[in-house]
Amino acid sequence: MPDAMFRLVAPSIGSTPRIVAAIVLFVVFDLVALLSNLWIAEQVAQDAVAINLAGRQRMLSQQTTKALLLATRPTSGESPENARREINTAFTLFEQTLRAFDEGGEATGGDGHRVALRAVNGEAARIVQRARSLVGPLSALLHDDRGHLPGRLEPAADYLVQHNTAILDLMNQLTSVLEHDSVSRTRDLRTIQSGAFLLALLNFIALALGMIRRHRAAEEAGLLWRSQARQDPLTGIANRKAFEEGAEALLLRARQNKDNGALLLLDLDGFKPINDRFGHSAGDDILKAVAGALTAAARSTDLVARLGGDEFILLCPQAYKEIDIDPLCERLVNAISTLPTADLPGCRLGVSIGVATYPDCGYGLQGLLSRADKAMYVAKGAGGSRWQRAA
Template sequence: MSIPVSALLGSTRRFVSAIVLFVLLDLTVLVINLWLADQLADDAVAINLAGRQRMLSQQTTKALLLANGAADPATRAAAADELATAFGLFEQTLTAFAESGQTLGGDDTPVTLKAVTGEAARAVREARAIVAPLKAMLHGATPASRDGPHYAAAADYMVRHNREVLSLMNSLTTALEHDSVRRSRDLRAIQTGAFVLALGNFLAIVVGLLRQFRATETDRQRWRELARHDPLTGLANRKAFTETALGVLARAEVDGSCGAVLMLDLDGFKPINDSFGHATGDRILIALAASLDATARATDTAARLGGDEFAILCPNLHEPAHIDQFCGRLLAAIARIPDEICPGRMLGASIGVAVYPDNGYALANLMGQADRAMYAAKHSGGNRWQAA
């Protein structure tokens, strides 16, 4: 017999659902990890460029002072070029922080910055308000007009606002660092939650598999037991009787022990079935099996071989007197089957006995001889036992 298909399908669906959920949670953790890595990379770039803004603001102030006050024309020209580069990059990066956009990274490759929020946005907004007049002052400053009034006014303006710009860039850097730490903490909390869910689901899968394994083993054991028992009477069936008897006889042949094999058949069972119906016949067989099981010794094995044919393996039952007593008890027990099952009918049985080692140790031979003895008892009038 096999485990019901519906039970297998139900277990399979639950198992597949748990696996799919585990994979989805695992993918979620992977996506969060990738997202977290991207966020941390973006934060690192932003913090690095915010730090560079402090340097560029100081470089702009220094270049303005040199472009305005250096005595050497070559020094003023070099300072003007440095000013254009430093201030241009400073203003470009500030705009990227404010509006989302591209600027140059530390290795002079384009990078895209996201618009900052909160305290960082305030620092950028105030810095742009300070830088706007300076940008207007330098608008007309070209290499041809380096000695003009542009640099003098711009240098004076930048000196007056230098500390303020530096403080704002420090605030920008600090705000970005705080935002990065907070975002990392939030993302890691999400990551941890997803991991805990995935782990919990994995443990649930393991527990489910163990439970399913135990349930399957229990079912298999139950089906194995059912496969070895007669479904109507609960006695051992022919397969179980054969396996047990072969084992007992093999040991008996080794140690030289003795015993008996009994074949039993109800007398007149077919007429009872025909007269009272198969339901009554089944009740008789159940009652007969209960009588045999109650009469048999603890070491005996009673089995229903089919129909109204039964067999009993009786180790260490060899002496004729003991066999006579045992068969007498069997017939008496059968006679006591309640009359209400089959009113007006006295139940009896014919029993054939083969003993080992007298009749050998081969099970087929023992059962064959016991079966012939049983039919001899039946032909002699029934309700008796006959030795092979």
């Protein structure tokens, strides 16, 4: 991911409180998506029941009409008693369902179980109210004072024949409006669900990016710390620890391959007077210049380090005795003795170099160091600004 985008999406999520906040948000968004899913399923189930019952109202209305006609104008073989029972059952169900649509409450489902209906609203409520006012007179005609079917049903049959089409039409409208409401309610809920899912996803991405960012920062801090722990803070070249690690690995390889090489231990001559006469910072500048001169003179495969004070060291793999080492030492002595000291009048800088070669002095780092140290003191004792190979 490009860095600019990374910064845009996860501006400062790397800190612990922000990661915790992002995890909490992730859980919340996911819960919203889950709950809206359950809510949608529940709504769809309730809508299906309501649509089904609205459809059944048409059938009940037809059934009541037919039974009323049979009860009032019996044809051959039809039992008026059965018809009266059917009127009672069908019309009671019809009325009960219409009331449940209007006021909310229980109705009887197709399988005889009780089902809870929500009161409909909007256009559906207006249709239900119109239907109830249309059915109201019929209800009065079909129930006597004790709530039973009256003896004479002709007025009810006439009323229903007259208004059945209108009632059927209203029940058709109710079914369509309920279907339409259900579709748009489901669509709205889906939008909420998709939004919650999208937010959860974005939050997850931000969270993941935040963690990557945190991981990267920790890695960078570790790298910086490791490089600082291996660097001489004044000169910027490797310190003793880094040199020892690198040299051990190099000498191990050299031992396995039976390679030649050399360890050069360097100690400046005449450094203390610079410090004493011109101050510590003038001495620091000299140490930095020496480090630069050594690095410039060394090959890219050589290890160059400052051991401390005015002591430096070089490990030169695959350096062949005099052929390579003498010219290198000469270059180093010249480079250091010709460092610009114009603003340090009366000071002469030089360097004494002790050289221990391998395999002659062995492949062990400590052995090479001690032989080079002794050789360096011989060079210094002989007046400095020279090199000496270990005996």
